[in-house]
Amino acid sequence: MPKVAVIGVGQSAFVRGYPGSIRELAFEAYAEAMADAGAQNSDIGATVICSSPEYDKQRSPAGVIAEYCGLNPQPTFYVETLCSSSSTGLKLAYSLVASGLHDSVMVLGFQKMSEITSAESQERMGRGADIQFESPFGTMMPAYYAMHAKAYLDHFGASEEDLARIRVKAATYGQINAKAVYRKGVELEQCLSADPVSKPLKVFDCCANADGSSCVIVASEERAKAMGITKPVWILGIGAASMPINMSCRDKFHGLAVAEEAAKQAYAMAGLGPKDINVAEVHDCFTIAEMMAYENLGFAEPGQGPELIRAKETYKEGSIPVNVDGGLLSKGHPIGATGGSQVRTIVLQLRDQAGDMQVKDPQFGLVHNIGGVGLYGNVTIFGR
Amino acid sequence: MPKPEMDTRFSKFGTVSFTAVTKVNDFIGYLEEGKVAGTQCTKCGQKFFPPRSDCFACPGEPVEWFEVQGTGKLMTFSELMYAPIGFGEDLPYAIAVLDYGDFKVFGRIGEVPFEEVKIGMEMVTKVNQLPNGNLNYVFEKA
Numbered sequence: 001m002p003k004v005a006v007i008g009v010g011q012s013a014f015v016r017g018y019p020g021s022i023r024e025l026a027f028e029a030y031a032e033a034m035a036d037a038g039a040q041n042s043d044i045g046a047t048v049i050c051s052s053p054e055y056d057k058q059r060s061p062a063g064v065i066a067e068y069c070g071l072n073p074q075p076t077f078y079v080e081t082l083c084s085s086s087s088t089g090l091k092l093a094y095s096l097v098a099s100g101l102h103d104s105v106m107v108l109g110f111q112k113m114s115e116i117t118s119a120e121s122q123e124r125m126g127r128g129a130d131i132q133f134e135s136p137f138g139t140m141m142p143a144y145y146a147m148h149a150k151a152y153l154d155h156f157g158a159s160e161e162d163l164a165r166i167r168v169k170a171a172t173y174g175q176i177n178a179k180a181v182y183r184k185g186v187e188l189e190q191c192l193s194a195d196p197v198s199k200p201l202k203v204f205d206c207c208a209n210a211d212g213s214s215c216v217i218v219a220s221e222e223r224a225k226a227m228g229i230t231k232p233v234w235i236l237g238i239g240a241a242s243m244p245i246n247m248s249c250r251d252k253f254h255g256l257a258v259a260e261e262a263a264k265q266a267y268a269m270a271g272l273g274p275k276d277i278n279v280a281e282v283h284d285c286f287t288i289a290e291m292m293a294y295e296n297l298g299f300a301e302p303g304q305g306p307e308l309i310r311a312k313e314t315y316k317e318g319s320i321p322v323n324v325d326g327g328l329l330s331k332g333h334p335i336g337a338t339g340g341s342q343v344r345t346i347v348l349q350l351r352d353q354a355g356d357m358q359v360k361d362p363q364f365g366l367v368h369n370i371g372g373v374g375l376y377g378n379v380t381i382f383g384r
Numbered sequence: 385m386p387k388p389e390m391d392t393r394f395s396k397f398g399t400v401s402f403t404a405v406t407k408v409n410d411f412i413g414y415l416e417e418g419k420v421a422g423t424q425c426t427k428c429g430q431k432f433f434p435p436r437s438d439c440f441a442c443p444g445e446p447v448e449w450f451e452v453q454g455t456g457k458l459m460t461f462s463e464l465m466y467a468p469i470g471f472g473e474d475l476p477y478a479i480a481v482l483d484y485g486d487f488k489v490f491g492r493i494g495e496v497p498f499e500e501v502k503i504g505m506e507m508v509t510k511v512n513q514l515p516n517g518n519l520n521y522v523f524e525k526a
Contacts, residue, residue: 136398
């Protein structure tokens with residue numbers, strides 16, 4: 001398989017109410033990634049635009065964004081897998097480059113969730129599940145993840161405090177991420193005494209909606225060389241899976257089978273295992289999501305995730321730093337932009353450009369991005 | 385020539401239904417008779433809940449209805465303190481999954497005090513009439 005490198009990354013600040021339209025929001029990440037790669041538009045062979053529909057009125061946003069960024073006449077593709085849209089976009093970009101069809105591809109993810117109210121957003125998000133047989137009961141994302149939290153705590157004898165510890169860690173790093181939407185420290189007691197949203201999940205167990213964009217440019221080895229890229233970050237392993245959308249078609253709730261499957265593929269392709277990973281970004285839309293990720297990715301044995309966070313092994317100085325940019329719990333979660341933002345963090349880490357968030361000398365990094373409640377799963381492994 | 389009448393029974397499913405027409409509209413017919421029903425492939429015997437009109441293993445083979453009977457084991461649940469648009473009047477309510485062995489059922493917990501709900505408990509699935517005239521089903525203590 002030909003080598004594929006990430007040669008440029010960019011991200012807008014994630015904010016509660018972006019004062020511009022989706023094309024302008026997307027342009028922010030585009031501009032940063034282009035500058036990062038030192039690229040001209042003629043260097044980009046194709047674009048993959050990623051978001052989750054029903055937040056803005058624009059149909060087929062790929063056309064609007066490609067035009068605004070000056071990326072015509074290159075072909076553009078629109079990719080949607082809910083919260084994992086832009087990591088799915090990365091898989092498509094990887095495939096286009098590895099196949100030789102294009103020698104460089106831009107993945108641009110965006111979401112302007114503030115176009116609608118928070119309650120409307122919950123309803124739209126809930127419809128990322130089975131609208132025929134589940135939504136009529138009144139479902140929403142926190143409730144689905146809460147069902148997983150309930151099962152996890154019951155199955156392994158873990159506590160709500162273990163989940164809260166994950167939020168405390170996220171908040172520790174959110175404070176030093178200039179692009180995060182929530183930049184305050186959070187105490188354990190504050191998490192535990194917060195209002196319940198969907199039991200056992202409370203306010204601080206949940207991430208916030210946000211507006212944001214992310215951009216990742218990938219290229220073939222030859223193209224990266226020709227462009228004079230000095231710190232390419234290689235895509236070593238890329239796994240993707242899907243699982244039944246309806247909860248009644250799942251075998252278990254104390255973990256996400258979709259992540260286990262995607263991770264297995266990614267590790268096999270990279271020829272690496274969990275112990276080789278030096279820094280990871282995992283999909284922590286809720287604290288329970290990060291807890292399950294520890295185990296589904298093999299950082300901890302099943303049921304040992306709480307030990308990992310209690311011992312602070314997932315802090316920056318620990319054996320496997322996770323979400324040391326504050327995670328979605330601090331950054332906010334602009335659905336279509338999320339995966340690209342996670343990739344950006346890992347790429348900066350592997351280039352030793354992560355500033356105050358920098359982990360010491362990482363060789364391999366991992367991104368875990370989930371769409372829906374374990375409906376879609378992408379795990380990608382990067383190396384310097 | 386008059387237009388053929390469309391069978392929109394499924395718009396009666398749940399507090400807010402997002403689907404009006406489906407090939408498993410008889411699901412609502414069964415609810416109206418006080419029965420919760422799934423489908424089963426007539427060739428391979430696979431049971432489906434929620435019901436479906438097609439078996440993915442045996443395309444083209446007919447499916448038949450079966451009634452959800454007896455007790456299932458509660459796999460997990462959550463009590464909602466916030467609700468999406470259209471469901472605010474129902475708060476608080478709990479969603480859950482019951483395991484019947486060869487199929488599972490996703491739905492709401494009925495009139496059971498939440499402090500008495502425990503993972504692993506045996507529950508039954510019962511048809512429930514909603515205030516707006518619609519129908520769904522709920523899980524009650526066995």
